[in-house]
Amino acid sequence: xxxxxxxxxxxxxxxxxxxxxxSDGAFHSGEDLAAQxxxxxxxxxxxxxxxxxxxxxxxxxxxxxxxxxxxxDFLDAKxxxxxxAEQAVLRGGGPRLTVEVVDQLDxxxxxxxxxxxxxxxxxxVLAAEWQTAGRGRRGRTWTAIAGGSLTFSLGWGFEQxxxxxxxxxxxxxxxxxxxxxxxxxxGIGLKWPNDIIxxxxxxxxILIEVNGDALGPSTTVIGVGLNVRLPASARKDIAVPVxxxxxxxxxxxxxIDRNRLLACLVAELAAVLEQYAxxxxxxxxxxxxxxxxxxxxxxxxxxxxxATVAGKVAGVDASGALVLADGPRRARFLSGExxxxxx
Ligand code: BTN
Numbered sequence: 001x002x003x004x005x006x007x008x009x010x011x012x013x014x015x016x017x018x019x020x021x022x023s024d025g026a027f028h029s030g031e032d033l034a035a036q037x038x039x040x041x042x043x044x045x046x047x048x049x050x051x052x053x054x055x056x057x058x059x060x061x062x063x064x065x066x067x068x069x070x071x072x073d074f075l076d077a078k079x080x081x082x083x084x085a086e087q088a089v090l091r092g093g094g095p096r097l098t099v100e101v102v103d104q105l106d107x108x109x110x111x112x113x114x115x116x117x118x119x120x121x122x123x124x125v126l127a128a129e130w131q132t133a134g135r136g137r138r139g140r141t142w143t144a145i146a147g148g149s150l151t152f153s154l155g156w157g158f159e160q161x162x163x164x165x166x167x168x169x170x171x172x173x174x175x176x177x178x179x180x181x182x183x184x185x186x187g188i189g190l191k192w193p194n195d196i197i198x199x200x201x202x203x204x205x206i207l208i209e210v211n212g213d214a215l216g217p218s219t220t221v222i223g224v225g226l227n228v229r230l231p232a233s234a235r236k237d238i239a240v241p242v243x244x245x246x247x248x249x250x251x252x253x254x255x256i257d258r259n260r261l262l263a264c265l266v267a268e269l270a271a272v273l274e275q276y277a278x279x280x281x282x283x284x285x286x287x288x289x290x291x292x293x294x295x296x297x298x299x300x301x302x303x304x305x306x307a308t309v310a311g312k313v314a315g316v317d318a319s320g321a322l323v324l325a326d327g328p329r330r331a332r333f334l335s336g337e338x339x340x341x342x343x
Protein backbone atom coordinates (compact mmCIF):
# COMPACT_ATOMS: atom_id res chain seq x y z
CA UNK A 1 0.00 0.00 0.00
CA UNK A 2 -0.56 2.75 -1.00
CA UNK A 3 -0.45 6.19 -2.30
CA UNK A 4 -2.29 7.73 -5.13
CA UNK A 5 -0.70 9.64 -7.94
CA UNK A 6 -2.51 12.20 -10.04
CA UNK A 7 -1.33 10.33 -13.11
CA UNK A 8 -0.82 6.69 -12.33
CA UNK A 9 0.73 5.69 -15.63
CA UNK A 10 3.93 7.57 -14.79
CA UNK A 11 6.16 4.58 -15.46
CA UNK A 12 6.18 3.66 -19.11
CA UNK A 13 7.99 0.60 -20.51
CA UNK A 14 10.68 3.12 -21.46
CA UNK A 15 10.93 4.26 -17.85
CA UNK A 16 11.46 0.65 -16.81
CA UNK A 17 14.23 0.08 -19.33
CA UNK A 18 15.99 3.24 -18.06
CA UNK A 19 15.59 2.11 -14.47
CA UNK A 20 17.06 -1.28 -15.34
CA UNK A 21 20.12 0.51 -16.76
CA UNK A 22 20.39 2.46 -13.51
CA SER A 23 19.77 -0.48 -11.21
CA ASP A 24 23.53 -1.00 -10.64
CA GLY A 25 23.51 2.16 -8.45
CA ALA A 26 26.33 3.76 -10.53
CA PHE A 27 26.25 7.09 -12.33
CA HIS A 28 25.16 6.98 -15.97
CA SER A 29 25.43 10.02 -18.19
CA GLY A 30 22.28 11.30 -19.87
CA GLU A 31 24.06 10.81 -23.17
CA ASP A 32 24.81 7.12 -22.53
CA LEU A 33 21.29 6.44 -21.30
CA ALA A 34 19.83 8.20 -24.33
CA ALA A 35 22.00 6.14 -26.67
CA GLN A 36 21.10 2.88 -24.93
CA UNK A 37 17.36 3.37 -25.22
CA UNK A 38 17.36 5.36 -28.47
CA UNK A 39 15.92 8.62 -27.13
CA UNK A 40 16.99 12.24 -26.90
CA UNK A 41 18.64 13.43 -23.66
CA UNK A 42 15.68 15.73 -23.04
CA UNK A 43 13.30 12.76 -23.24
CA UNK A 44 15.51 10.75 -20.88
CA UNK A 45 15.40 13.62 -18.40
CA UNK A 46 11.58 13.74 -18.65
CA UNK A 47 11.16 9.98 -18.24
CA UNK A 48 13.41 10.04 -15.16
CA UNK A 49 11.39 12.91 -13.67
CA UNK A 50 8.35 10.67 -14.10
CA UNK A 51 10.18 7.85 -12.33
CA UNK A 52 10.81 10.23 -9.42
CA UNK A 53 7.11 10.96 -9.16
CA UNK A 54 6.60 7.19 -8.97
CA UNK A 55 8.60 7.20 -5.72
CA UNK A 56 12.14 6.46 -6.88
CA UNK A 57 14.95 8.59 -5.45
CA UNK A 58 17.39 9.82 -8.12
CA UNK A 59 20.53 11.88 -7.83
CA UNK A 60 21.60 14.17 -10.68
CA UNK A 61 25.10 15.58 -10.80
CA UNK A 62 26.24 17.86 -13.60
CA UNK A 63 29.01 16.21 -15.56
CA UNK A 64 28.34 12.74 -14.05
CA UNK A 65 24.74 12.08 -14.87
CA UNK A 66 22.11 10.17 -12.94
CA UNK A 67 22.15 7.47 -10.31
CA UNK A 68 19.49 5.73 -8.30
CA UNK A 69 19.91 6.38 -4.56
CA UNK A 70 18.12 3.19 -3.64
CA UNK A 71 18.42 0.55 -6.29
CA UNK A 72 15.39 -1.69 -6.66
CA ASP A 73 15.95 -5.42 -7.04
CA PHE A 74 13.70 -5.73 -10.05
CA LEU A 75 11.35 -8.67 -10.12
CA ASP A 76 12.58 -11.42 -12.35
CA ALA A 77 10.51 -14.49 -13.26
CA LYS A 78 13.61 -16.68 -13.60
CA UNK A 79 14.84 -15.76 -10.11
CA UNK A 80 11.36 -16.44 -8.68
CA UNK A 81 11.23 -19.86 -10.39
CA UNK A 82 14.67 -20.78 -9.05
CA UNK A 83 13.66 -19.76 -5.52
CA UNK A 84 10.38 -21.70 -5.92
CA ALA A 85 12.32 -24.83 -6.89
CA GLU A 86 14.36 -24.41 -3.68
CA GLN A 87 11.12 -24.07 -1.71
CA ALA A 88 9.82 -27.29 -3.28
CA VAL A 89 12.97 -29.13 -2.16
CA LEU A 90 12.62 -27.74 1.39
CA ARG A 91 8.96 -28.72 1.53
CA GLY A 92 9.40 -32.11 -0.14
CA GLY A 93 7.29 -31.08 -3.15
CA GLY A 94 4.46 -28.74 -3.92
CA PRO A 95 1.90 -28.06 -6.63
CA ARG A 96 2.93 -26.93 -10.10
CA LEU A 97 2.90 -23.15 -10.35
CA THR A 98 3.37 -20.97 -13.42
CA VAL A 99 5.19 -17.73 -12.65
CA GLU A 100 4.87 -14.63 -14.81
CA VAL A 101 6.35 -11.21 -14.04
CA VAL A 102 5.43 -8.05 -15.94
CA ASP A 103 6.64 -4.47 -15.59
CA GLN A 104 3.26 -2.87 -15.74
CA LEU A 105 -0.42 -3.83 -15.71
CA ASP A 106 -3.67 -2.25 -14.63
CA UNK A 107 -4.04 -4.84 -11.85
CA UNK A 108 -2.70 -8.38 -11.53
CA UNK A 109 -6.08 -9.48 -10.15
CA UNK A 110 -8.05 -7.82 -12.97
CA UNK A 111 -5.77 -9.49 -15.50
CA UNK A 112 -6.18 -12.97 -13.97
CA UNK A 113 -9.96 -12.47 -13.80
CA UNK A 114 -9.97 -11.57 -17.50
CA UNK A 115 -7.87 -14.62 -18.35
CA UNK A 116 -10.12 -16.84 -16.23
CA UNK A 117 -13.00 -16.06 -18.61
CA UNK A 118 -11.09 -17.87 -21.35
CA UNK A 119 -8.87 -20.45 -19.71
CA UNK A 120 -7.86 -22.18 -16.51
CA UNK A 121 -5.76 -19.96 -14.23
CA UNK A 122 -5.23 -22.55 -11.49
CA UNK A 123 -1.66 -22.23 -10.21
CA UNK A 124 -0.88 -19.10 -12.25
CA VAL A 125 1.17 -16.50 -10.34
CA LEU A 126 1.17 -13.05 -11.94
CA ALA A 127 3.35 -10.33 -10.39
CA ALA A 128 3.69 -6.73 -11.59
CA GLU A 129 6.34 -4.18 -10.78
CA TRP A 130 3.79 -1.43 -11.20
CA GLN A 131 -0.02 -1.44 -11.26
CA THR A 132 -1.81 1.51 -12.82
CA ALA A 133 -5.21 0.55 -11.38
CA GLY A 134 -4.43 -1.57 -8.31
CA ARG A 135 -7.58 -2.48 -6.41
CA GLY A 136 -8.09 -2.83 -2.67
CA ARG A 137 -10.99 -4.24 -0.71
CA ARG A 138 -14.38 -2.52 -0.80
CA GLY A 139 -13.68 -0.65 -4.03
CA ARG A 140 -10.64 1.16 -2.70
CA THR A 141 -7.56 1.95 -4.74
CA TRP A 142 -4.33 0.12 -4.06
CA THR A 143 -1.24 1.77 -5.39
CA ALA A 144 2.33 0.76 -4.77
CA ILE A 145 5.86 1.98 -5.25
CA ALA A 146 7.69 0.66 -8.31
CA GLY A 147 10.57 -1.44 -6.95
CA GLY A 148 9.37 -0.91 -3.37
CA SER A 149 6.31 -3.13 -3.16
CA LEU A 150 5.23 -6.63 -3.98
CA THR A 151 1.97 -6.87 -5.90
CA PHE A 152 0.87 -10.24 -7.23
CA SER A 153 -2.14 -12.47 -7.75
CA LEU A 154 -2.55 -16.22 -7.77
CA GLY A 155 -5.33 -18.09 -9.55
CA TRP A 156 -6.76 -21.14 -7.75
CA GLY A 157 -9.62 -23.48 -8.57
CA PHE A 158 -11.81 -25.22 -5.96
CA GLU A 159 -14.41 -27.96 -6.40
CA GLN A 160 -16.57 -26.19 -3.79
CA UNK A 161 -18.70 -23.03 -3.97
CA UNK A 162 -18.72 -19.59 -2.32
CA UNK A 163 -20.08 -20.81 1.06
CA UNK A 164 -17.11 -23.12 1.56
CA UNK A 165 -14.74 -20.30 0.58
CA UNK A 166 -16.02 -17.80 3.21
CA UNK A 167 -12.94 -18.27 5.40
CA UNK A 168 -10.46 -18.39 2.52
CA UNK A 169 -9.23 -14.80 2.89
CA UNK A 170 -8.38 -15.46 6.54
CA UNK A 171 -6.49 -18.64 5.67
CA UNK A 172 -4.57 -16.63 3.06
CA UNK A 173 -3.67 -14.16 5.84
CA UNK A 174 -2.23 -17.07 7.83
CA UNK A 175 -0.17 -18.14 4.79
CA UNK A 176 1.22 -14.62 4.26
CA UNK A 177 2.08 -14.22 7.95
CA UNK A 178 3.80 -17.64 8.02
CA UNK A 179 5.83 -16.82 4.90
CA UNK A 180 6.92 -13.42 6.24
CA UNK A 181 7.94 -15.01 9.53
CA UNK A 182 9.88 -17.73 7.71
CA UNK A 183 11.76 -14.93 5.91
CA UNK A 184 12.74 -13.40 9.25
CA UNK A 185 10.13 -10.66 9.74
CA UNK A 186 9.13 -10.78 13.39
CA GLY A 187 5.89 -9.66 15.01
CA ILE A 188 3.67 -9.94 11.94
CA GLY A 189 0.01 -9.85 12.98
CA LEU A 190 -3.39 -10.03 11.34
CA LYS A 191 -6.33 -7.71 11.54
CA TRP A 192 -9.77 -9.06 10.69
CA PRO A 193 -10.64 -9.82 8.05
CA ASN A 194 -7.29 -9.97 6.30
CA ASP A 195 -4.94 -7.04 6.80
CA ILE A 196 -1.31 -7.88 7.41
CA ILE A 197 -0.11 -5.63 10.21
CA UNK A 198 2.86 -4.91 12.43
CA UNK A 199 2.26 -3.03 15.70
CA UNK A 200 -1.15 -1.92 14.40
CA UNK A 201 0.38 -0.48 11.19
CA UNK A 202 -0.70 -1.97 7.88
CA UNK A 203 2.06 -3.68 5.94
CA UNK A 204 -0.06 -5.54 3.41
CA UNK A 205 -3.51 -6.46 2.21
CA ILE A 206 -5.34 -9.34 0.56
CA LEU A 207 -8.12 -9.21 -2.00
CA ILE A 208 -10.01 -12.41 -2.79
CA GLU A 209 -12.36 -12.61 -5.74
CA VAL A 210 -14.49 -15.68 -6.42
CA ASN A 211 -16.26 -16.71 -9.62
CA GLY A 212 -18.41 -19.78 -10.15
CA ASP A 213 -21.62 -21.54 -9.21
CA ALA A 214 -22.97 -21.28 -5.67
CA LEU A 215 -22.32 -24.98 -5.11
CA GLY A 216 -19.06 -25.03 -7.08
CA PRO A 217 -16.78 -25.37 -8.83
CA SER A 218 -15.17 -21.95 -8.23
CA THR A 219 -12.25 -20.01 -9.56
CA THR A 220 -10.59 -17.68 -7.11
CA VAL A 221 -8.12 -14.89 -7.76
CA ILE A 222 -6.06 -14.16 -4.67
CA GLY A 223 -4.39 -10.73 -4.79
CA VAL A 224 -1.66 -9.81 -2.31
CA GLY A 225 -0.04 -6.39 -1.89
CA LEU A 226 2.90 -5.81 0.46
CA ASN A 227 4.87 -2.67 1.32
CA VAL A 228 8.54 -3.56 1.06
CA ARG A 229 10.15 -0.12 1.04
CA LEU A 230 7.82 2.82 1.31
CA PRO A 231 9.54 6.23 1.07
CA ALA A 232 8.66 8.61 3.93
CA SER A 233 7.32 11.06 1.35
CA ALA A 234 4.74 8.46 0.30
CA ARG A 235 3.49 7.59 3.78
CA LYS A 236 2.09 11.01 4.55
CA ASP A 237 -0.39 10.71 1.68
CA ILE A 238 -1.84 7.40 2.88
CA ALA A 239 -5.13 7.41 4.71
CA VAL A 240 -4.37 4.50 7.07
CA PRO A 241 -1.26 4.19 9.26
CA VAL A 242 1.24 2.03 7.37
CA UNK A 243 4.66 0.49 7.68
CA UNK A 244 6.93 -1.53 5.40
CA UNK A 245 9.02 -4.68 5.62
CA UNK A 246 12.33 -2.83 5.62
CA UNK A 247 11.26 -0.91 8.78
CA UNK A 248 10.06 -4.14 10.42
CA UNK A 249 13.33 -5.91 9.72
CA UNK A 250 15.40 -2.86 10.62
CA UNK A 251 17.44 -3.31 7.48
CA UNK A 252 17.65 -1.64 4.09
CA UNK A 253 15.52 -2.53 1.13
CA UNK A 254 18.64 -3.86 -0.56
CA UNK A 255 18.70 -6.73 1.94
CA ILE A 256 15.18 -7.81 1.09
CA ASP A 257 15.18 -10.03 -1.95
CA ARG A 258 11.70 -9.56 -3.40
CA ASN A 259 12.09 -12.46 -5.84
CA ARG A 260 12.86 -14.85 -3.01
CA LEU A 261 10.13 -13.35 -0.85
CA LEU A 262 7.60 -13.80 -3.66
CA ALA A 263 8.63 -17.45 -4.07
CA CYS A 264 8.31 -18.06 -0.34
CA LEU A 265 4.86 -16.41 -0.28
CA VAL A 266 3.45 -18.40 -3.19
CA ALA A 267 4.89 -21.70 -1.92
CA GLU A 268 3.22 -21.16 1.47
CA LEU A 269 0.01 -19.97 -0.19
CA ALA A 270 -0.15 -23.05 -2.39
CA ALA A 271 0.35 -25.33 0.63
CA VAL A 272 -2.40 -23.55 2.58
CA LEU A 273 -4.77 -23.57 -0.42
CA GLU A 274 -4.29 -27.31 -0.92
CA GLN A 275 -5.13 -27.93 2.73
CA TYR A 276 -8.07 -25.52 2.60
CA ALA A 277 -9.50 -27.38 -0.42
CA UNK A 278 -9.66 -30.56 1.71
CA UNK A 279 -10.50 -29.23 5.15
CA UNK A 280 -11.83 -25.66 4.85
CA UNK A 281 -10.99 -22.91 7.33
CA UNK A 282 -11.31 -24.82 10.62
CA UNK A 283 -7.69 -26.12 10.79
CA UNK A 284 -6.51 -22.50 10.48
CA UNK A 285 -8.93 -20.89 12.95
CA UNK A 286 -6.80 -21.30 16.11
CA UNK A 287 -3.64 -20.02 14.42
CA UNK A 288 -5.56 -17.13 12.90
CA UNK A 289 -6.87 -16.10 16.33
CA UNK A 290 -3.43 -16.43 17.84
CA UNK A 291 -2.10 -14.04 15.19
CA UNK A 292 -5.04 -11.63 15.50
CA UNK A 293 -3.72 -8.39 17.01
CA UNK A 294 -7.25 -7.51 18.21
CA UNK A 295 -8.05 -10.82 19.91
CA UNK A 296 -9.81 -10.17 23.26
CA UNK A 297 -9.64 -6.39 22.70
CA UNK A 298 -12.51 -3.89 22.89
CA UNK A 299 -13.26 -2.72 19.35
CA UNK A 300 -15.70 -0.75 17.29
CA UNK A 301 -16.88 -2.46 14.13
CA UNK A 302 -17.90 -0.18 11.27
CA UNK A 303 -20.49 -2.05 9.22
CA UNK A 304 -20.82 -1.65 5.43
CA UNK A 305 -24.06 0.39 5.91
CA UNK A 306 -22.21 2.91 8.12
CA ALA A 307 -23.63 1.64 11.44
CA THR A 308 -21.20 0.82 14.24
CA VAL A 309 -21.19 -1.99 16.81
CA ALA A 310 -19.05 -2.09 19.94
CA GLY A 311 -17.85 -5.30 21.55
CA LYS A 312 -14.93 -7.39 22.64
CA VAL A 313 -13.32 -9.63 20.02
CA ALA A 314 -14.18 -13.20 21.04
CA GLY A 315 -12.55 -14.65 17.91
CA VAL A 316 -13.61 -15.98 14.54
CA ASP A 317 -15.93 -18.90 13.84
CA ALA A 318 -15.25 -21.85 11.56
CA SER A 319 -16.43 -19.84 8.54
CA GLY A 320 -14.16 -16.88 9.31
CA ALA A 321 -16.92 -14.58 10.64
CA LEU A 322 -15.85 -12.16 13.39
CA VAL A 323 -17.46 -12.96 16.75
CA LEU A 324 -17.98 -9.97 19.05
CA ALA A 325 -18.96 -10.38 22.69
CA ASP A 326 -21.12 -7.89 24.53
CA GLY A 327 -21.41 -9.31 28.04
CA PRO A 328 -22.90 -12.80 27.65
CA ARG A 329 -24.19 -12.03 24.15
CA ARG A 330 -22.32 -13.09 21.04
CA ALA A 331 -22.82 -11.68 17.55
CA ARG A 332 -21.23 -12.79 14.24
CA PHE A 333 -20.23 -10.41 11.47
CA LEU A 334 -19.26 -11.26 7.92
CA SER A 335 -17.89 -7.88 6.86
CA GLY A 336 -16.83 -4.52 8.25
CA GLU A 337 -13.78 -2.63 9.48
CA UNK A 338 -12.57 -2.90 13.06
CA UNK A 339 -10.78 -0.25 15.06
CA UNK A 340 -9.46 -0.44 18.57
CA UNK A 341 -11.60 1.22 21.28
CA UNK A 342 -9.93 2.64 24.34
CA UNK A 343 -11.18 0.64 27.28
C1 BTN B 1 -6.72 -4.36 0.77
O1 BTN B 1 -7.53 -3.46 0.48
O2 BTN B 1 -6.18 -4.42 1.88
C2 BTN B 1 -6.37 -5.41 -0.27
C3 BTN B 1 -5.29 -4.95 -1.19
C4 BTN B 1 -4.90 -5.98 -2.24
C5 BTN B 1 -3.89 -5.42 -3.23
C6 BTN B 1 -3.41 -6.45 -4.19
S1 BTN B 1 -1.98 -5.90 -5.07
C7 BTN B 1 -2.08 -7.28 -6.14
C8 BTN B 1 -3.55 -7.48 -6.45
N1 BTN B 1 -3.95 -6.65 -7.57
C9 BTN B 1 -4.81 -5.71 -7.21
O3 BTN B 1 -5.30 -4.86 -7.96
N2 BTN B 1 -5.08 -5.81 -5.88
C10 BTN B 1 -4.37 -6.90 -5.27
